[in-house]
Amino acid sequence: xxxxxxxPMARKRLVTIGYDAPMLEAARLLGGSSDLxxxxxxxxxxxGVITKTDIVRQMGKCQGSICQxxxxxxxxxxxxxxxxxDWLHDVWSIMKERRxxxxxxxxxxxxxxxxxxxxxxxxxxxxxxxxxxxxxxxYVMGFGYR
Numbered sequence: 001x002x003x004x005x006x007x008p009m010a011r012k013r014l015v016t017i018g019y020d021a022p023m024l025e026a027a028r029l030l031g032g033s034s035d036l037x038x039x040x041x042x043x044x045x046x047x048g049v050i051t052k053t054d055i056v057r058q059m060g061k062c063q064g065s066i067c068q069x070x071x072x073x074x075x076x077x078x079x080x081x082x083x084x085x086d087w088l089h090d091v092w093s094i095m096k097e098r099r100x101x102x103x104x105x106x107x108x109x110x111x112x113x114x115x116x117x118x119x120x121x122x123x124x125x126x127x128x129x130x131x132x133x134x135x136x137x138x139y140v141m142g143f144g145y146r
Contacts, residue, residue, distance in 0.1 A: 002088060003134055010105050015029050015115070017042050035102055036051055046079060050074060082103055082106075082116060083108065113115075
């Protein structure tokens with residue numbers, strides 16, 4: 001199964017912020033239902049990501065005007081990404097290995113198109129396994145193959 005299969009859900013999870021936006025704006029976005037804010041340039045090219053952990057870590061150091069720093073100073077730049085043509089199982093392995101809850105999805109031109117959540121990936125993989133089990137059981141029992 002390809003990442004493309006869960007792309008509709010990934011599109012809904014995409015929350016972006018500009019490279020020069022203040023950290024407080026990212027904190028507001030993360031205060032909602034989002035776990036990850038993707039930092040991008042005006043052409044929607046990925047520059048990094050910000051999580052709640054990044055914000056909390058920076059707020060612990062916050063004194064006076066330092067709270068107004070740009071997200072580019074706080075974001076994680078080394079970001080694992082995937083594309084719609086990647087195998088979902090391979091992406092799940094990367095997420096598990098790196099302990100990632102979310103991973104940005106980009107198109108062939110490296111433009112952001114979504115954020116894949118680990119729960120969505122796992123549910124899709126489990127559905128695939130269940131479908132294979134059903135087909136095998138039906139085959140062994142002789143249903144539908146006469």
